[in-house]
Amino acid sequence: MSEEQAVQPTYPRRAKIGLILGPSLFLLAYFLIPSSQLDHAPRFVLAITLLIATFWVTEAIPMAVTSLIPLVVIPLVGATDIDTIAASYSSPTIFMYGGGFVIAIALQKWNLHRRIALNIIDMIGTQSQRIVLGIIISTAFLSLFVSNAATALMMLPVALALISEVKEKEILTGKSLTHFSKSILLSVAYAATIGGLATLVAAVPNALFAEIARTQLDRTVAFYEWLLFAGPVALIMLVFLYFYLTKMKFKVDSTNQDQTIDFIKKDKKNLGKMSRDEIWVAIVFGITVFLWVFKTLVFPDHIADNMHDGAISVFGAISLFFIPSTKKGERLLEWRDLKELPWNVLILFGGGLALASSFGASGLNDWIGDTLQLLEAFTPFIIILLLVVIVLSITEILSNTAVANLVLPLCVGLGIAVGLDPLILMAAAALSAGSCYMLPVATPPNTAVFSAGVLDVADMAKAGVWLNIFSVIVITLAVYFWMPIVFGL
Template identity: 50%
Template sequence: MNRHRIGLILGPVLFCLLYFFPSITDLGDAPRAVLAVTAWVAVWWITEPIPIAATSLLPLFLLPLSGGTEESTATMAYADPIVFMYMGGFTIALAIEKWNLHKRIAMHIISIIGTSSNRIILGVGIATAGLSMWISNAATALMMLPIALALIKEVKEKNFFDDKSFHSFSKGLLLTVAYSASIGGLATLIGSVPNAALAGVANRMLDVNITFANWFMFGFPVSIVMLIALYFYITKIQFPVADTKNISSDFAHSQLRGLGKMSKEEKLILAVFSCTAGLWIFGGFLPFELTDTTISMIGATSLFLIPSFSEKGGLMRWEDMKNLPWGLLLLFGGGLSLAAAFEDSDLTSWFGEILTNLQAFPYLIIIILLSAMVLFMTEIMSNTAVSNMLMPISIGLASGIGVEPYGIMAAVALTSSLAFMLPISTPPNAAVFSADYLEIDDMIKAGFWLNILGIIVVVLAVYFLQPLVFSF
């Protein structure tokens, strides 16, 4: 029996056990119902007997039917502002992809940084991470993979390296695409699903508004440190290349020539993107209030208003929205619905009481253990599922040990995005593994030590930087 069939049965069974046998938890009716629904949804998120997005619809009817919370509480979470902020960001990302602006940006970065093997890897890493700050890591990896494969093909055809160096270069370049796509997403609220989940849960359960700028001040330094560490680890330790010749300096320029002159549409989209990103980061200095969601919606809507010069209608047309990841928006809604029910039923306090035993451990040890647990869970589970399950519980953990919840929540958000060991861990890992230049051992060996490094960086950031940034 495969995991899908096991999960299909196990989810409802756990629900029935927790819901119909109160002695198991000694909880009241409402919190017991929320716990039972959470168990069902969590099992189906993990085992995927139906699509994850479809599973995310379960709280809509299970919570009110079981008495966990009112229907209005369960349903309103699907229209949370963070959902619409992400929708706007996705729309802008679709426009960038539609008009091929992402490839122009990547090629400009590569042409500026240089064309030795290490500089190529650095340039691809910076381009990938930079795009992943604003575009989903899966989409970024898929955008950058053809560029990386073209560079590998160029190296192979021109015989720049011996066999050993060629394999090191090709493996290092592909893993840089995968890993930097995940690392770049740490920097912004829209770059990674767990980051947005943190902001949404904080708003729902703690009545705290973590803005784009708040997270950027915390996440961007973490992303930079991880990207620097990735570059030196890949090029100096795991896949060093003995450079004999530089890769053709004309490669990036020939790619740019193939793209032609920057179109009016690209310039307009770049302007919209720049204004939106600028307002997200510096909007707090304006004399009037602009929320991140409002900024996102203004940017996205403007793409439909600004006319295109080469096709009828605006820069974006509604038919372009068929590529929007609607399922991911439902995932946000499902996670936030459970979080709202946790708060409404006071289930969080129950978790807090259970976890008071952890008070015996120093806060630093708790962060280390939590980060390691979450990271290795994410190796075999969706980071969305992990963050949606653990974010509300992390608030209970913080309450139980008597600390502010933001550090624990940040540790969950960051480490659930840093799975590097397996092709199934993240979409970028799967994308580059499909190129046939990598073996599973390459990813496991490189990814294991990057996982360890990720835990160290996250723990230090949470322990020292987070209290300075999240001072609510």
């Protein structure tokens, strides 16, 4: 293949379609909707949202760059003022997410994530089914506080090493080995996704939910509140995942399994005792999580109310730059370590919040509410169910961040239209946007494990469809019955 043939085009076919389709939808929406029905400001916000959504879906230009469009064009035409738009890119929730990313970088730098995972697996046991359980628990635990993509990348080498150990020692052979290998990899992908549902700092849709609730509904959603609500959802999903993979989909015949898997113990031994650096990272990590969860119990109300989860997250991140490490002349984190920080995700997050603030400030939410009043004919339960099914289906083929950015602001107007608390619909959309299991492109964890070359698309699709169906049931019931109790709605 020549060098010219190997070079990728500047604009692939999908991007070219987006470059044409996006502006076309913008023009159609702005000029075909009569001004008597929708004023200039909300009409422009609706039109630019269609353009941005098209660019996100087709990746006509990088998604983070697309996310900066609202900062330029919306204030320019007077749809919303610059202060409202610019504030979205520096919201407290973005700092919460960014601080969590920094702490995750420290966990990886000092190998603490691997020690946590190996200890959990070793504690649970090294029989094939117990290994799967250990992978699920350790992956889900890490993804409570680290992005699901980073968690999957952390755990993938552990999973591959386990598969290699079992294969080389012929602990399992034939169909049992194949089933074990696939269940291990799917456990990493799915547990990383499910664990991220439980906290505000692990998945963008959850954090977006909290920020839109704060800015659009004037309601503060604390870390512990979301954990109390979504934690049981994640736990039920993880239990189902374990039994589905080990007892139904990829059952392993371990009757002749008379050898132990010593890879875990060897790796633990190679890690040695916890270094001083690991201990300090663990202390900072522990204090940060403790404050996220228990700040209302530790501090008086007037202090706890002013202690945003974003400030706690940044406090943990800053602390890592103060503590000296065992490397001469260095601290636990140096600025150069932040080259691993996913700035694009933070900008993408800001773009979604900018659109959400524009929906409210321009009056577009009111128009959406009036337009969707036909849904009043349905019961709240059916509305929640339909929303979960639609969002979960869309997220299988589109970025969950992009879907959350588009759907969550719409939920405010939908709630107004049907007389249902928007917080309920937003929670349903956030959890659904974070639950996608069928395709390798659906989530970064799916993509990561698929790259190992062990799984077929059919394996992931067949296993994922049942998780999707179960997710629809669990999320709908949790949002309808459990959320009003936790949030006092």
